[in-house]
Amino acid sequence: MKTKALVLAAICAFASAAFGQSTNVYMTEPSLSPDRKEIAFVSGGDIWTVPAEGGTAQLLVSHSATESKPLFSPDGKKIAFGSNRTGNGDIYILDLTSGEVRRLTFDDGNEQLDAWSRDGEWIYFSSTARDIAGMNDIYRVVSSGGTPMQISADRYTNEYNATPLADGSFIFAARGIGFGQWWRHGRSHIDESELWQKNGEQYSELTPIGAKQLWPMATADGSRVFFVSDRNGTQNIWTMPRGGAAKQLTNFTDGRVLWANLSADGREIVFERNFHIWKMLTDGGKAAEVPIALRGAATTPIIDRVNASTQIRELALSPDGKKVAVIARGEVFAASAKDGGEAVRVTNTAAPESYLSWSSDSRKLIYSSERGGTMSLFQYDFGTEFESPITAGRGNDFAAVYSPDGKSIAFLRNSRTLMVIDVASKQEREVAKIFTDPPPLFGGEQIKWSPDNKWIAYLSYSPETRSYINAYVVPAAGGSARPVSFLANSNSNTIAWSPDGTYLLFDTNQRTEDNAIARVDLTLRTPKFREDQFRDLFKQENPRQRPVATPTPTPAASPIASPSPAEKEEAKVEPVFEDIRKRLSIINTGVNGGSPVISPDGKTLAILASAEGQFNIYTRTLDELATDTSSRQLTSTTGFKSQAQFTPDSKEIYYLEGGRINIVSLDKREVRPLAVNIEMPVNFAEDKMEVFRQGWRYLRDNFYDDKYHGADWNAVKNIYEPLIASSRTPDEVRRLMNMMVGELNSSHLGVSGGVTPPQATT
Numbered sequence: 001m002k003t004k005a006l007v008l009a010a011i012c013a014f015a016s017a018a019f020g021q022s023t024n025v026y027m028t029e030p031s032l033s034p035d036r037k038e039i040a041f042v043s044g045g046d047i048w049t050v051p052a053e054g055g056t057a058q059l060l061v062s063h064s065a066t067e068s069k070p071l072f073s074p075d076g077k078k079i080a081f082g083s084n085r086t087g088n089g090d091i092y093i094l095d096l097t098s099g100e101v102r103r104l105t106f107d108d109g110n111e112q113l114d115a116w117s118r119d120g121e122w123i124y125f126s127s128t129a130r131d132i133a134g135m136n137d138i139y140r141v142v143s144s145g146g147t148p149m150q151i152s153a154d155r156y157t158n159e160y161n162a163t164p165l166a167d168g169s170f171i172f173a174a175r176g177i178g179f180g181q182w183w184r185h186g187r188s189h190i191d192e193s194e195l196w197q198k199n200g201e202q203y204s205e206l207t208p209i210g211a212k213q214l215w216p217m218a219t220a221d222g223s224r225v226f227f228v229s230d231r232n233g234t235q236n237i238w239t240m241p242r243g244g245a246a247k248q249l250t251n252f253t254d255g256r257v258l259w260a261n262l263s264a265d266g267r268e269i270v271f272e273r274n275f276h277i278w279k280m281l282t283d284g285g286k287a288a289e290v291p292i293a294l295r296g297a298a299t300t301p302i303i304d305r306v307n308a309s310t311q312i313r314e315l316a317l318s319p320d321g322k323k324v325a326v327i328a329r330g331e332v333f334a335a336s337a338k339d340g341g342e343a344v345r346v347t348n349t350a351a352p353e354s355y356l357s358w359s360s361d362s363r364k365l366i367y368s369s370e371r372g373g374t375m376s377l378f379q380y381d382f383g384t385e386f387e388s389p390i391t392a393g394r395g396n397d398f399a400a401v402y403s404p405d406g407k408s409i410a411f412l413r414n415s416r417t418l419m420v421i422d423v424a425s426k427q428e429r430e431v432a433k434i435f436t437d438p439p440p441l442f443g444g445e446q447i448k449w450s451p452d453n454k455w456i457a458y459l460s461y462s463p464e465t466r467s468y469i470n471a472y473v474v475p476a477a478g479g480s481a482r483p484v485s486f487l488a489n490s491n492s493n494t495i496a497w498s499p500d501g502t503y504l505l506f507d508t509n510q511r512t513e514d515n516a517i518a519r520v521d522l523t524l525r526t527p528k529f530r531e532d533q534f535r536d537l538f539k540q541e542n543p544r545q546r547p548v549a550t551p552t553p554t555p556a557a558s559p560i561a562s563p564s565p566a567e568k569e570e571a572k573v574e575p576v577f578e579d580i581r582k583r584l585s586i587i588n589t590g591v592n593g594g595s596p597v598i599s600p601d602g603k604t605l606a607i608l609a610s611a612e613g614q615f616n617i618y619t620r621t622l623d624e625l626a627t628d629t630s631s632r633q634l635t636s637t638t639g640f641k642s643q644a645q646f647t648p649d650s651k652e653i654y655y656l657e658g659g660r661i662n663i664v665s666l667d668k669r670e671v672r673p674l675a676v677n678i679e680m681p682v683n684f685a686e687d688k689m690e691v692f693r694q695g696w697r698y699l700r701d702n703f704y705d706d707k708y709h710g711a712d713w714n715a716v717k718n719i720y721e722p723l724i725a726s727s728r729t730p731d732e733v734r735r736l737m738n739m740m741v742g743e744l745n746s747s748h749l750g751v752s753g754g755v756t757p758p759q760a761t762t
Contacts, residue, residue, distance in 0.1 A: 024275075024722035024723050024725065024726045025043060025044075025294055025723075025726045026043060026044075026275045026723050026726065026727060026732060026735075026736060027041050027042070027043045027048075027272070027275065027276050027277050027292060028041065028042050028043070028258070028259055028272045028275075028735075029041055029042045029068060029069045029070070029259045029272070030259065030261055030270040030271065030272065030277045031069075031070055031071050031072055031261040031270065032052065032072070032261060032262075032263040032264075032268060032270050033052075033072045033076050034072060034073075034074055034075065034076045034263075034264040034265075035076060036052055036263050036265070036267070036268055037051065037052050038050070038051060038052055038072075039051075039052050039270055039277060039279075039290065040060065040070040040071075040072065040079060041057075041070070041277055042067060042068055042069070042070065043057075043294060043728075044727070044728035044729060044732060045063075045065070045066035045067060045728065045729040045731055045732055046059060046060075046061060046062045046063070046067060046296070046728075047059075047060045047061035047062075047067050047070045047079070047081060048060055048294060048296070050277075050290070050292050052268075052279070052290070053290070054290045054291035054292055055291070055292070055293070056292075056293050056294075056295050057292050057293065057294050057295065057296075058295065058296070059294075059295070059296030059297075060079075060094075061079075061081065061094060061101070062296070063083065063085055064085075065083050065084050065085035066083065066084050066729055066731040066732070067081050067082065067083045068081065068082040068083070068089075068113070069081060069082050069112075069113045069259075071113060071115065071116060071261075072116075073116055073120050073143070074116055074117075074118060074119065074120040074264060075120055076096075077095070077096055077097060078093050078094060078095055078096060078120075078143075079093070079094045079096060080092070080093050080094075080104070080113055080116065080123055080143070081093075081094065081113065082111065082112065082113045084731075086103070087108070088108060088109060088110045089109075089110035089111055089112070090103055090104070090105045090106065090107075090111055091103075091104045091105045091111050091113050091123060091125055091141075092104060093123075093143065102145075104123060104141060104143070104145060105125070105141065105148060107127065107129045107148070108129065109127050109128055109129025109130075110127065110128070110129075111125045111126075111127045111129075111139075112125055112126045112127065112136075112160065112179075113125050114126055114138070114160070114161060114162040114163065114172075115162060115163050115164055116143070116164075117140070117143075117164045118164060118165070118166045118220055120143060121142065121143060122140045122141065122142060122143060122164070123140065123141050123142075123143050124138065124139070124140045124151075124162040124163075124164055124170065125138075125139055125140070125141070125148075125162075126138055126139070126159065126160040126161070126162065126179070127139060127148075130150070130153075131153065131155070132155060133155065133156045135155075135156060135157060135158045135159070136158045136159055136160045136179060137150055137152060137153040137154075137159055138150070138151050138152040138153075138159050138160070138162045138170075138172055139151065140164075151170070151198075152172065152198055154174070157174055157175060158174060158175055158176065158177065158179065158193075159172055159173075159174050160172065160173055160174075160179040161173040161179065161214060161215055161216055163216050163217055163218055165218060165220060165221065165222045166220040166221060166222075167199070167221075167222070168199075169197055169198060169199035169200075169222070170197070170198055171195060171196070171197045171206065171216045171218050171222070171225060172195070172196055172197075172198070172216065173193045173194070173195055173196075173213060173214055173215075173216055173227075174193060174194050174195075174196050175192070175193050175194055175209060176190060176191050176192050176193040176209075176212075177190055177191060178191045178192070178193050178212050178213075178214050179193075179214070181742075181750070182214060182258060183735070183738040183739045183741075183742040184742040184745060185256060185739075185742045185743050185744075185745055186230070186709075186742075186745030187211070187212045187230060187745075188747055190747065191212050192209050192210060192211055192212060192213075193209065193211075193212060193213045193214065194206075194207060194208060194209045194213065195207040195213050195216050195225070195227060197222070206225060206240070207227075207240070207246060210231065211229050211230055211231035212228075212229060212230045212231075212235070213227050213228070213229045213231075214227065214228050214229075215227060215228050215258075215259065215260045215261075217260060217261065217262035217269070218262070218266075219262075219266035220264075220266070222242060223241065223242050224239055224240070224241055224242070224266065224282075225239065225240045225241075225242075226238065226239050226240075226249070226260070226262055226269060226282065227240075227260075228257050228258070228260050228271070229246075231246075232248060234252055234253055234254065234255075235252070235255075235256045235257040235258075236248050236249065236250040236251065236252055236257055237249045237250045237257060237260060237269060237271070237280075239282070249280075249282070249284070250280065250287050252273070252287075255273055255274055256272075256273065257271050257272075257273055258271060258272040258273070259271060259272045262282070266282060267281060267282055267283070268280065268281055268282065269282055270290075273287075273289070274289075275723060276289050276290070276292070277289070277290045277292060278290065302683070302684070302685060303681055303682070303683050303684075304681070304682050304684070305679060305680070305681050305682070306329075306679070306680060306681075306682050307677070307678065307679050308328040308329045308678040308679070308680055309328075309659075309660070309675075309676060309677050309678045309679075310658065310659040310660055311328045311329055311659045311678075312326045312327070312328045312656060312659050312660060312661065312676070312678075313326075313327050313328065313656075313659070314326060314327035314354065314355075314356050314643065314656075315356075315643045315645070315654065315655070315656050315661060316356040316357060316358055316365075316645075317337060317358075317645045317647070317654045318337065318358045318362035319358055319360055319361075319362050319648065320362040320648065321337055321647045321648040321649070322336070322337050322338070322362065323335070323336065323337050323358075323362060324336075324337045324654065324661065324674070324676070325346070325356050325358065325365050326343070326356075326661070326676065326678075327353055327354060327356060327367075328659075328678050328680075329680065329682070330351070330352030330353055330354075331345065331346075331347050331348065331349070331353060331680065332345075332346035332347040332353050332356065332365065332367055332380070333345055333346060333676070333678055334346055334365070334382070335676045337654070337674070340661070340674045340675040340676045340677075341675070341676070341677065342677050343676050343677060343678045345680065346365065346380050346387075347367075347369070347378075347380075347387070349369065349371055350683070350686040350687060350689075350690045351369055351370040351371040351372075351690055351694075352369070352370055352690070352694065353367045353368065353369045353370075353378075354367065354368050354369075354375075354398065354439065354440075355367055355368045355398045355399050355400060355439075357400055357401050357402060358402070359402045359406050360402055360403075360404055360405065360406040361406055363381065363382055363383050364379055364380065364381050364382065364402075365379065365380045365382075366378070366379045366380075366390065366400045366402065366409060367380075367400070368397060368398040368399075368400070368439075370690075370694060371392075372392075372393065373693065373697060374393055374395070374396060375395075375396040375397055375398050375439065376389060376390070376391050376392040376393060376394070376397055377389070377390035377391040377392075377397045377398075377400050377409070377411060378390060378392075390409070390421065390426070391411070391413075391421065391428070394413070394428075395413040395414050396413065396414050396415070396438070396439070396701075397411050397412070397413050397419070398411065398412055398439050398442065399411055399412045399442065399446065399447055401445075401447050401448070401449060402449075403449045403453045403476070404449055404451060404452075404453055405453050406423065407422065407423055407424065407453070408420050408421065408422055408423060408453070408476065409421050409423060410431075410447055410449065410456050410476070411447075412434065412436065412442075412447070414438075415434070415435070415436050415437065415438040415439075415442065416433065416434060416435060416463075417430050417432070417433060417434065418430070418431050418432040418433075418434050418447070418456065418458055418474065418481075419431065420456070420476055429478060431456065431474050431475070431476065431478055431479075431481075432456075432458070432460075432472065432474045432481040433463045433481075434458065434460040434461075434463060434472075435460055435461040435462065435463045435466050436459070436460050436461065436469075438698075438701065438702050440698070443493060444493035444494040444595060445494045445495065445496075445595075446458055446459040446460075446492075446493070446494065446495055447495075448495050448496060448497040448504075449476070449497070450476075450497055450501055450571075450573040451497065451499060451500070451501045451571040451573065452501060452571055452572055452573050453476065454475065454476055454477070454573060455473055455474065455475060455476060455573055455575070456473070456474050456475075456476050457471060457472065457473050457484075457495055457497055457504055458471070458472055458474070458495065459471055459472075459492045459493075459494075459495050459506060460472055467490075468487060468488050468489055468490055469489065469490060469491065469492045469508075470483050470484075470485040470486060470487055470492075471483070471484050471485040471492075471495060471504055471506050471518075471520060472484065473504075473522070473575055482575075482577050482580075484504065484520045484522065484575070484577075484580050484584075485506070485508075485518060485520055485581075485584055486581045486584075487508055487518065487584075489508045489509055489510050490510060490511065491508065491509050491510065491511065492506055492507055492508045492509075493507055493594055493595060494506060494507055494594065494595045494596055494597075496596050496597060496598045497598075498598055498602055499571065499598065499600060499601070499602040500571045500602060501522070501571040501572065501573035502521065502522055502523050502525070502571075502573075503519055503520060503521045503522055503523075503525075504519070504520045504522065505517055505518065505519055505520075505587070505596045505598065505605070506518055506520075506596065507593075507594035507595060507596055507607075509594070514592040515592050515593055515594040515609075516586050516587075517586065517587040517589055517593065517594075517596050517605070517607065518584055518585070518586055518587075519584065519585050519586070519587055520580065520583060520584050521580075521583040521585075522573065522575040522576065522580070522583075523574065523575065523576055524576055525583075528624050528625055529625075587605070587620070588629070589605075589607060589609070589618065589620055589631045590630055590631050591607070591609035591610075591611050591618055591631050592609055592610050592611065593607035593608060593609030593610075593618055593631070594607060594608060594609070595607060595608045595642075595644065597644050597645065597646060597653075598622070598646075599646045599650035600646055600648055600649075600650050601650040602622065603621065603622055603623060603650065604619050604620070604621060604622060604646075604650060604666065605619065605620045605621075605622050606618070606619050606634075606644050606646065606653055607619075607620070607631070608641055608642065608644060609631070611633075613638070614636070614637070614638050615638075615639070615640050615641055616633055616634065616635040616636060616637070616641065617633075617634040617635045617641055617644055617653060617655060617664065618631040618632060618633050618634065619631065619632050619634055619666060620632065633669075634653065634664050634666065634669050635655075635657075635662075635664055635669075635671060637657065637671075639657040639658045640657065640658075641655050641656065641657045642655065642656050642657075643655060643656050650666075651665065651666055651667070652664065652665050652666065653666070654674070660673060660674075661673065661674040661676060662674065684730075688724055688725075688727060688730070688733045689721075689724060689725065691733065691737075692720070692721065692724040692733065692737060693721075695737055695740075695741075695751065696713075696716075696717050696720075696740070699713070699741070699744070700713055703744065703746075705746075708744055709744050709745050709746060710745075711743045711744055711745075716740060716743050719740075720736060720737070720739070720740045723736050724736055724737070730753065734751050734752070734753055737751040738750055738751045
């Protein structure tokens with residue numbers, strides 16, 4: 001025990017020394033004390049203080065949650081700050097004399113701390129909690145505790161970054177999404193904002209829209225207003241006298257100016273620049289970085305043990321119905337499909353695995369892994385307990401599917417080629433050119449083998465025009481790919497091949513329209529009539545041809561057992577391509593459903609559909625002569641469901657909901673959970689670097705502009721990689737990665753994830 005304690009002490013001492021010496025530690029959200037002698041700031045999700053002239057920073061508030069934006073009270077005796085320790089984000093007050101921390105706000109929404117009132121009686125903050133459009137409104141609450149009051153709530157308008165004046169009025173920013181997308185290096189019209197002043201019920205515009213204008217600050221009497229803006233192309237601090245024109249106070253030509261804070265007497269401003277803390281005088285003095293060395297130990301454990309039983313992202317039920325394979329936190333696990341229980345870990349890598357698929361004999365798994373920075377295929381044999389590479393290093397290979405006889409594997413390479421590899425010889429061949437979304441955008445089941453192993457059906461945009469997505473069929477041995485649908489739709493996710501090989505089903509829709517299930521008959525279909533069905537009842541079997549049955553005792557069959565591939569009668573598939581465009585029909589499901597799955601007996605269609613504000617599993621008969629073809633709802637919960645899969649006997653469906661496996665019976669519609677226990681050690685130091693490199697690669701390979709909007713993407717990696725290495729919480733990793741993404745100055749980008757409130761460790 002003593003030895004372990006000494007080792008732990010050595011680790012902590014090493015960590016503290018590393019913080020002190022590193023120049024790559026991220027520091028942000030500074031504020032000055034009223035006497036301008038001390039700066040409070042955030043690093044690693046904790047609050048630190050340092051002398052205003054620089055030096056060694058001391059750890060002030062350390063918690064496993066993420067703390068943000070510390071602000072000194074006007075008398076310097078308290079610090080208000082934000083924290084997600086209770087969920088979405090609330091405001092707390094630290095008494096610097098007693099060390100007591102007191103919670104001030106209790107709403108379910110995220111309260112974003114803005115400022116203290118000049119007399120210290122009020123705390124101003126912004127929140128979306130009560131706006132009908134989810135926009136920010138401005139509130140204030142008595143600093144000793146009380147009920148928050150809305151003081152500006154213009155409907156459908158974002159209002160944030162309030163700074164109160166001595167006369168009770170306040171200045172704030174309005175419009176745009178710059179408050180949430182502050183990390184974007186540049187802007188578009190959606191980031192632009194205005195500055196306003198509210199006095200009583202009177203609003204006065206201070207600056208018009210046309211640029212990012214954030215973090216407004218003002219002297220107590222409002223005679224001078226300061227703010228951060230990129231109106232001249234680069235972020236700088238600007239100043240504006242009452243009733244006068246704004247002028248630039250700093251003259252940076254690159255980088256970013258963020259989280260500016262004005263001293264109580266209006267003489268100095270601190271802000272974040274180049275990931276560190278800077279300071280300047282407001283009378284025009286030159287801005288300079290504050291030299292800071294951190295001294296303190298992070299609260300985040302180096303290696304933690306977590307339970308990932310509710311974090312399942314992929315599910316694959318084996319063809320024999322006896323096993324399930326899952327992916328949780330990027331690792332492959334397997335367990336009993338009947339009993340669940342303790343999961344067996346299959347992979348153990350920092351790189352993520354994805355796109356699970358079982359072999360037809362239910363003894364092997366194939367999956368993609370991003371080891372080495374490229375998605376390669378790996379196979380795990382449960383009989384030998386051995387993993388072997390299938391296509392390591394040849395390209396970004398994913399979405400692998402075994403052929404029904406287990407002799408071949410079809411997969412996608414670089415989202416542009418459909419490949420087939422022979423399992424025995426490891427020889428691979430290209431069978432078709434495609435155009436589809438790359439991982440992680442690629443989803444669903446967009447590749448299917450024919451029952452006789454001779455054809456492959458897939459979904460793809462036209463490789464030539466890259467316009468609409470349709471279904472194609474190509475010979476597995478090689479040959480010309482043929483389109484079998486000709487819809488002017490741009491979305492499709494899943495394709496299914498009927499067990500008898502005669503038709504395909506796939507979901508299809510446009511952006512603003514409901515999903516439809518399309519059926520393509522690959523062969524000429526003879527219509528069925530109820531009269532024929534009735535006449536079949538009178539067909540007599542020739543007694544002489546009737547086989548004599550010899551009764552033998554047989555054990556009770558497993559409810560999910562299925563015949564082996566050799567026992568199944570092979571369905572011959574011979575598509576008739578002439579006039580095939582005329583053989584597409586839409587199956588009327590009556591709901592907005594997609595992700596079609598056909599039961600092994602070919603009698604039932606299962607879809608995932610949204611209706612009445614819920615997302616559930618529905619089934620519909622595929623019998624053409626059925627009198628009731630309406631969809632039947634199987635589940636009735638609000639959670640999102642995915643990856644529905646029939647058992648071999650077609651009597652149950654396995655699916656994912658809320659990161660867990662559930663099973664629903666088709667006859668009684670009873671849902672039961674399959675409890676799979678997944679515990680694993682998590683090395684945050686390894687995981688964060690893998691997440692960073694993976695995100696950087698995705699944008700390197702898939703960003704629509706090969707010039708990256710003028711950013712040197714390799715240089716960007718070199719800047720942010722050491723910062724990520726020094727980061728100490730998942731929230732800080734996401735924050736830095738958002739800033740990295742922001743270097744592209746592009747809309748519809750970002751890095752998100754759940755907040756990380758404290759959790760009990762195992």
